[in-house]
Amino acid sequence: MADNENTSEPLIRIENLYKVFGSNPANAMKLVRAGKSKSEVLAECGHTVGLKDINLSINRGEIFVIMGLSGSGKSTMIRHFNRLIEPTEGRIFVEDVDVMQLDKAALQDFRRHKMSMVFQHFGLMPHRTVVDNVAYGLQIQGVDKSERQKKALEWLNTVGLEGYENQYPNQLSGGQQQRVGLARALCTDAEILLMDEAFSALDPLIRSGMQDQLIDLQQKLHKTIIFITHDLDEALRIGDRIAILRDGLLVQQGTPDEILLNPADDYVEDFVKDVNRARALTVETVMHPPACRITADTIEEALKQMRRSKEDYGYLIQDDQYQGVITQESLEEANRDDSVSELSEAVLDEADAPAIQTEALIEAVIPETLNSDIPLPVVDADGQLQGELSRENLAEVLAEHHAAGQKDDGEEPKPEPEEQPAKVS
Numbered sequence: 489m490a491d492n493e494n495t496s497e498p499l500i501r502i503e504n505l506y507k508v509f510g511s512n513p514a515n516a517m518k519l520v521r522a523g524k525s526k527s528e529v530l531a532e533c534g535h536t537v538g539l540k541d542i543n544l545s546i547n548r549g550e551i552f553v554i555m556g557l558s559g560s561g562k563s564t565m566i567r568h569f570n571r572l573i574e575p576t577e578g579r580i581f582v583e584d585v586d587v588m589q590l591d592k593a594a595l596q597d598f599r600r601h602k603m604s605m606v607f608q609h610f611g612l613m614p615h616r617t618v619v620d621n622v623a624y625g626l627q628i629q630g631v632d633k634s635e636r637q638k639k640a641l642e643w644l645n646t647v648g649l650e651g652y653e654n655q656y657p658n659q660l661s662g663g664q665q666q667r668v669g670l671a672r673a674l675c676t677d678a679e680i681l682l683m684d685e686a687f688s689a690l691d692p693l694i695r696s697g698m699q700d701q702l703i704d705l706q707q708k709l710h711k712t713i714i715f716i717t718h719d720l721d722e723a724l725r726i727g728d729r730i731a732i733l734r735d736g737l738l739v740q741q742g743t744p745d746e747i748l749l750n751p752a753d754d755y756v757e758d759f760v761k762d763v764n765r766a767r768a769l770t771v772e773t774v775m776h777p778p779a780c781r782i783t784a785d786t787i788e789e790a791l792k793q794m795r796r797s798k799e800d801y802g803y804l805i806q807d808d809q810y811q812g813v814i815t816q817e818s819l820e821e822a823n824r825d826d827s828v829s830e831l832s833e834a835v836l837d838e839a840d841a842p843a844i845q846t847e848a849l850i851e852a853v854i855p856e857t858l859n860s861d862i863p864l865p866v867v868d869a870d871g872q873l874q875g876e877l878s879r880e881n882l883a884e885v886l887a888e889h890h891a892a893g894q895k896d897d898g899e900e901p902k903p904e905p906e907e908q909p910a911k912v913s
């Protein structure tokens with residue numbers, strides 16, 4: 489997903505964004521700036537802090553996920569991108585356009601051409617056929633009928649709805665209706681796709697099919713997608729980067745791996761603890777640097793290098809290429825055996841010490857890692873040695889998950905409020 493070359497250039501920037509809901513936001517902002525929490529501001533002046541001092545940038549071509557519990561400010565945030573909501577304070581840039589400076593006509597043009605939205609409850613027009621729903625964005629752009637019908641049909645085919653063009657939305661299943669919603673959003677050719685809990689209303693199986701389809705489409709289209717979800721599994725599956733909101737605050741942003749391995753606080757930890765790390769993390773994120781590289785050409789030289797290392801195994805590198813695993817024992821044996829003269833003969837069988845790939849999921853390499861007394865060599869796509877993965881590494885990352893899971897599973901039921909000791913203030 490993230491590996492097309494234009495992914496690191498910021499397309500959207502949000503600077504010091506605040507949103508306070510209520511009749512006198514200026515007054516409430518004084519409390520917010522004085523450091524009062526969302527609940528304190530609400531108690532003191534009846535205003536709701538939607539977002540507080542949000543700073544982030546979204547790169548061209550990435551899927552940027554905004555995640556958080558219900559009420560944390562996700563929809564408030566996404567509606568700022570096309571100014572469906574006016575911020576109380578702060579700046580929003582798309583490319584170098586200051587969205588806050590757009591006049592009415594320019595804003596309308598911006599909404600029609602630059603961004604399109606996919607809604608949780610599809611937002612289809614019930615009295616229009618499927619194809620007319622998909623073509624609607626082009627219709628308001630003023631594209632003529634035959635042209636927009638043609639494009640709409642193409643997008644319907646792309647999302648797998650060939651033959652449904654003359655049906656009405658209520659004749660379609662939920663998953664099919666959301667495919668119409670997706671086709672409609674794609675039909676305008678807008679560069680930015682805003683998806684607010686777009687898959688949350690779908691059954692798990694349909695939902696996972698839609699996730700696959702979105703990932704597939706993105707590989708061809710390279711849109712910039714802002715995707716809101718309250719579901720971490722979904723976020724991890726499709727996000728290049730994830731931002732986590734809590735009570736209007738941005739508590740963490742990072743790649744899926746960064747968030748899984750270093751949750752910023754208990755709130756994020758709560759999301760993360762039920763994730764199957766083995767299925768979400770790659771070897772690269774948990775491997776260690778190789779402890780001992782042997783760069784010798786002869787058995788004797790290799791033995792010398794090995795003795796200088798505190799390990800009794802090493803990874804043989806010749807001409808910059810990874811050759812295999814050797815051990816102190818295999819070297820000494822080769823040294824004793826008069827019929828053996830080549831260093832290559834001291835290299836262990838690939839079956840006994842297989843190289844694993846940086847990109848592999850932990851889940852896929854558990855058996856060979858557990859079976860091997862020696863940490864396994866980790867190589868990249870070019871066959872270069874990048875690290876080693878030991879049983880102990882593996883146990884560490886999996887045990888962390890297990891401990892967190894147990895904390896939850898084995899927890900005593902909480903006493904009813906009246907049984908709790910009175911708080912001392």
Ligand SMILES: Nc1ncnc2c1ncn2[C@@H]1O[C@H](COP(=O)(O)OP(=O)(O)O)[C@@H](O)[C@H]1O
Binds near residue numbers: 561
């Ligand atoms: N129009 C509004 N008026 C008053 N409060 C609002 C309005 N829209 C959202 N809020 C409040 O702002 C907070 C964030 O809401 P929202 O962005 O809808 O959360 P999410 O999408 O994460 O569930 C909530 O406390 C919500 O009650």
Ligand SMILES: [Mg+2]
Binds near residue numbers: 562563564685
């Ligand atoms: Mg919402």
